[in-house]
Amino acid sequence: MVKTMSESAIYAASWLVAPPAAPIAGGAVLVSGNTVTATGTLAELKQAHAGVPVVEYPGCAILPGLVNAHTHLELTHFPSWRLRTHVDYNPHRFVDWIIQLIKVNRGVKPEEYQASVHEGLRLCLESGTTAVGEILNKHSLAYIHRSSQLAGRLFFEVLGHDRNMFRSMLDKALAACSADTGAAFIPGISPHTAYTIAGENLALLQEEVLPRALPLAIHVSESQAETDFIFDSSGPLAEELYPFLGWERYLVPPRRCSPTELLDRAGLLTPSTLAVHCVHVTLADAEILKKRGVHVALCPRSNDQLNVGRAPVALLKKMGIPLALGTDSLASNDSLSMWDEMRFALETFPKVLSPEDVLQIGTSGGAAALGLESVCGSLEAGKRADFQVIANTGTDPRKLLERAIFDGQVREVYAGGKRYRGVIS
Numbered sequence: 001m002v003k004t005m006s007e008s009a010i011y012a013a014s015w016l017v018a019p020p021a022a023p024i025a026g027g028a029v030l031v032s033g034n035t036v037t038a039t040g041t042l043a044e045l046k047q048a049h050a051g052v053p054v055v056e057y058p059g060c061a062i063l064p065g066l067v068n069a070h071t072h073l074e075l076t077h078f079p080s081w082r083l084r085t086h087v088d089y090n091p092h093r094f095v096d097w098i099i100q101l102i103k104v105n106r107g108v109k110p111e112e113y114q115a116s117v118h119e120g121l122r123l124c125l126e127s128g129t130t131a132v133g134e135i136l137n138k139h140s141l142a143y144i145h146r147s148s149q150l151a152g153r154l155f156f157e158v159l160g161h162d163r164n165m166f167r168s169m170l171d172k173a174l175a176a177c178s179a180d181t182g183a184a185f186i187p188g189i190s191p192h193t194a195y196t197i198a199g200e201n202l203a204l205l206q207e208e209v210l211p212r213a214l215p216l217a218i219h220v221s222e223s224q225a226e227t228d229f230i231f232d233s234s235g236p237l238a239e240e241l242y243p244f245l246g247w248e249r250y251l252v253p254p255r256r257c258s259p260t261e262l263l264d265r266a267g268l269l270t271p272s273t274l275a276v277h278c279v280h281v282t283l284a285d286a287e288i289l290k291k292r293g294v295h296v297a298l299c300p301r302s303n304d305q306l307n308v309g310r311a312p313v314a315l316l317k318k319m320g321i322p323l324a325l326g327t328d329s330l331a332s333n334d335s336l337s338m339w340d341e342m343r344f345a346l347e348t349f350p351k352v353l354s355p356e357d358v359l360q361i362g363t364s365g366g367a368a369a370l371g372l373e374s375v376c377g378s379l380e381a382g383k384r385a386d387f388q389v390i391a392n393t394g395t396d397p398r399k400l401l402e403r404a405i406f407d408g409q410v411r412e413v414y415a416g417g418k419r420y421r422g423v424i425s
Contacts, residue, residue: 008032010054011414012042015061015393015400018379019360023400028054029062031385034417039379060411061393061404063359064379065130065386066338067152067366069297070217070276070326072135073120073145074113078331081108094223094308095236099244101331113138120336121148126422127337130386130415131377133217133274133297133326133370135190139176145185149415151384153370155190155217158205161198161250170201170208177214184416186372188215191268193222194259195229195237198250202266215272215371217297221259221285222277223308230259260285269294274369276326277302278316279309286312286319295322295369298361301344302328314352323361324369338362342405355401385417 009031016027018039028042030049038045046054081104091097121144124132132152136142139156156173160166170189177187189209191197197205209216221227228235232254242248255262260281263269271293278296281289289296298311316323325345327336334340342358367377376384389412393404413420 008037008049008052010042010045010049010052011057011062011387011389012045012054013057013060013062013389014395016379017061017063017359017401017404019064019356019364023061023397025397027062029379029385029387031414031417034385036379036381036383036385038381057389057391057411059391059393061390061400061408062379062387063128063390063404064363064377065388065413065415066128066362067131067133067324067364067370067372067377068124068129068326068336068338068341069133069274069324069366069369070135070299070328071120071124071132071336072137072329072331073117073124073132073336074136074138074141075116075329075331076120076123076336077112077116078104078329081105081112092307093236094225094306095240097306097332098241102244110138113141114144117141117144120330121145121150122422123336125149125413125415125420126410127335127339128388128390128410128413129336129338130384130388130413131367131370131372133324133366135217139172142176142179142185149418149420151184151372151376151386151416153188153215153372154185155188155215157190157192159192159196160201161247163198163200163204166198166201167204170204174208174212177212188217188371190217193219193226194262195226199252199266202263202268206267210267210270213272215274216268216270217274217276218263218268220263220275220278221280222303223306224280227258227280230255230262231257258282258285260288264288264292272371274324277308277311279303279311281312281316283315286315286321289316290319290321295324297324297326297366297369298345299326299328299333299341300348301334301341302332304344304348305332305334310348313349317352317357322365322368324366325358325362326366339405339408339410346405355399355405358405359401384415386415388413
């Protein structure tokens with residue numbers, strides 16, 4: 001509920017960075033309850049709203065909270081689980097990493113996943129992330145997200161080949177979507193990948209999910225192994241992963257298409273679909289994504305750690321495909337910090353992305369990818385009051401955003417109008 005103006009507050013800093021507007025020197029945000037009411041200079045807001053208390057952060061900049069469009073927070077403790085189980089620490093191929101992931105997860109207790117999610121939520125908030133696109137394999141853990149300060153979308157994951165088992169998993173995911181997950185988190189479905197779901201089950205998704213208007217998040221063309229497998233049913237996924245899982249009987253004749261084409265044939269690419277990774281998409285794939293209005297979540301650090309290549313960001317950007325940014329999980333990344341992700345993206349694609357680009361895809365782009373553009377992702381009147389206070393941004397307006405990205409330090413985080421009271425280092 002939005003509080004009365006007498007219960008409002010003005011938050012001011014040396015700079016207000018609220019794209020698409022230019023940075024405002026001496027800028028401020030008026031917050032009423034959990035909602036942004038107005039932005040402008042501190043002088044303007046004080047004059048228009050006399051008597052409203054002011055919280056000032058001199059020498060700092062106020063920026064929107066970041067939107068991490070692709071997370072698996074239940075895997076936050078994966079690095080320690082991996083050490084505990086003595087599974088090969090540095091897999092050299094994508095399929096080795098998948099098998100390692102499965103082996104490690106088989107030894108994890110339910111309560112350990114709960115602790116892992118709590119830790120992931122904490123790490124997100126402490127690094128300025130206020131909304132996430134969370135892939136949830138353990139559907140029962142949704143209550144943890146619901147009790148946090150974060151907002152976002154919970155994509156309940158489904159995968160498998162056996163028709164009856166997949167049907168049961170999908171029914172449970174749909175039931176989870178129907179449950180009251182709270183206004184801050186809204187539901188979606190995550191069909192894992194084109195290579196972990198049988199063709200008939202892709203058709204079932206179209207039949208059961210799309211009429212419910214539930215958004216989808218799908219891993220697409222993350223590795224060359226995936227594209228090879230979908231095209232001709234060969235390679236390490238067919239020769240190693242499928243036998244490891246006992247899925248040999250589910251191998252199909254070569255389909256002679258890309259993962260994007262296969263998903264498009266199944267009718268699963270729509271404006272409500274978030275395609276994650278897209279490292280090995282071709283021009284023809286990009287044309288499909290553009291035509292269908294699909295959003296793409298880039299995960300450059302995860303791609304680098306798994307040595308699967310780099311997404312064709314120049315092509316995606318040139319074609320006007322809407323982009324978002326995600327950290328993926330700590331099973332394939334060193335941190336859940338979107339600031340780390342934005343820095344890496346700038347360093348990896350220096351001729352393609354600007355500081356303004358990475359802030360956009362890390363905020364409003366992520367919100368749009370999650371279908372939350374009317375709720376968060378920017379500091380505009382009527383949206384959730386999600387913002388962060390960044391220190392060490394200097395006084396020179398030139399290259400302000402670049403300094404914030406490379407030299408800034410998260411001092412405070414406000415999510416839904418409430419100050420995060422954890423420890424921010």
